[in-house]
Amino acid sequence: MxxxxxxxxxxxxxxxxxxxxxxxxxxxxxxxxxxxxxxxxxxxxxxxxxxxxxxxxxxxxxxSMDHQGKDTEVVKAAGAQQIYINNADTEALISSNPKNKYFQSQYxxxxxxxxxxxxxxxxxxxxxxxxxxxxxxxxxxxxxxxxxxxxxxxxxxxxxxxxxxxxxxxxxxxxxxxxxxxxxxxxxQVPLNGLVLIGGNSSRMGQDKSQLDYHGKPQYEFVFDLLDKHCAETFISVAQENRSIAKPQLTDDFKNFGPMGGILTAMKYNPSAAWLVLACDMPFLTEKTIQFLIDHRDPYKAATAYKSLDNDFPEPLCSIFEPRSISFLYHFLSMGYQCPRKVLINSPINLLLQEESGALDNINTVDEYQQARQKLSQGIN
Missing domain, CATH: 3.40.50.300 (P-loop containing nucleotide triphosphate hydrolases)
Structure with a gap:
């Protein structure tokens, strides 16, 4: 329709x-x-x-939610259209022009x-x-x-x-x-779709990280296969069409915004879906890590993410973004922020402890690549 x-x-x-x-x-x-x-x-x-x-x-x-003679009431009576008051625990907004139906849900x-x-x-x-x-x-x-x-x-x-x-x-x-x-x-009724973020050529790696081989196939294909068994649709997020990748692709509509652009492009393609987003440079990802994330998804939050092992921040590139998270992403983008981690830090999310130490480690240099291949060959995570 x-x-x-x-x-x-x-x-x-x-x-x-x-x-x-x-x-x-x-x-x-x-x-x-x-x-x-x-x-x-x-x-x-x-x-x-x-x-x-x-x-x-x-x-x-x-x-009326104000009291006659109080500062807020006096200024409102003088003609202020909106009055905002807060302390450490509570805030209130009194408006003479209520938001229309397209904006009232922001509250x-x-x-x-x-x-x-x-x-x-x-x-x-x-x-x-x-x-x-x-x-x-x-x-x-x-x-x-x-x-x-x-x-x-x-x-x-x-x-x-x-x-x-x-x-x-x-x-x-x-x-x-x-x-x-x-x-x-x-x-x-909300489908779970998958998105593999492959980025571009890495200056530190000196080559396209999505084409590296850790598991007998290009890494983008390994991550795609991890997602595809759980998702209604799965896509590779690319800056521009890549004919060397024989998988469904979503080409960025939001240019030069990094991972944020890829996530928003996916949500524009299907805003009714939840999106399980994975970066392609995490060779230690396992089925267990993905399954745990899905099993502990909270669809009433904006997103579900793992907590970093290094700090209390969420890991945005192994997360599920719910349909309503799009308003948070757009809001931060409109303020000039293009870091999905910042969005998650300041949004209502379900934050999970990692069950497998090292599963979300990303690889950025040739030395790290060689060490990762050696660990994987020895069955070390």
Missing amino acids: TESTCGTNVNKSRHFDRGTFHPFEMAFCGYSGSGKTTLIKNIVSKLFDNKKIAYIKHDAHHF FQDCEWAFIEGYKNSKIPKILLVDKENKILDDFKNNQLSNVTAIVGQDESISNINELPYFQRDKIDEIISFIKKGFEEKVS
Whole structure:
């Protein structure tokens, strides 16, 4: 399915559904007194230890989050459009011009899930909370509400809800399991693609590192084969088409940006996929290292990466970049940064300890190449 947008044909099926506020969002809708806030509070308290949750509330009336006479209120009353205040633990932004739908999700990028109170007329997936007069059920039966996934009420059961799941409001664990299952179904639709970054001629090595032979084949082919058994599609990232490489290639659309350009090119090719990215200059990579990374992937974070053995920083060139990581990559690129490690350091990621010491060692000189070949021939990692 395509649509014309600003003169460009966009393949909508290739775009990850980023939601209204967050890719993993659920709205809780009901009339006043139905218990929306209490239910959300009880769910958040259960998830607090292992999930970062965003809470968004729609207020149909005027509200104020400031206090009369305070510095921020005085300056806002004088005409400031945005007021920002922070301390070591908390920050707040008060804006007279709320962001439009294309930007409001930026507020919640550090969170893994988002719970919304209200917005019953939106397309957000929603759980309905039954009020005493059953008004929300009347709205539902009259087809005034879309994307309803479940209903929560006080009674043990309820009739005429079109076979939708029904939960009593105190069954918090069951409601959480239902929400989690829905998010997992969305994750299951995200393909895992592979990308081998081969770079170019190395000044220290004096030749193309992707063509070096450690395992009876060119290194790019060895890494490609490691990835291909796990991925829906696998590509070699190249600065320009390379006819000597008999594998699918993605030619950089982002020129002269190094690994960042290759990663962004892949995400432009398929923004709905997660991308398992490997550099080609790590000859000690093993199936075990790749499998452990995949098994411990957290699809609700921006990425999953190994922690360097030398410091606490992530290793970006053996990582899984989730679809929503593209906004972090673009943001840092717009500020003039083209280091994927810097992006990961400052993004919500799942950081793993390396199970195999030396698996991510990269080889940059002729001496290192000879030593690596000797170690591999002796079965030493």
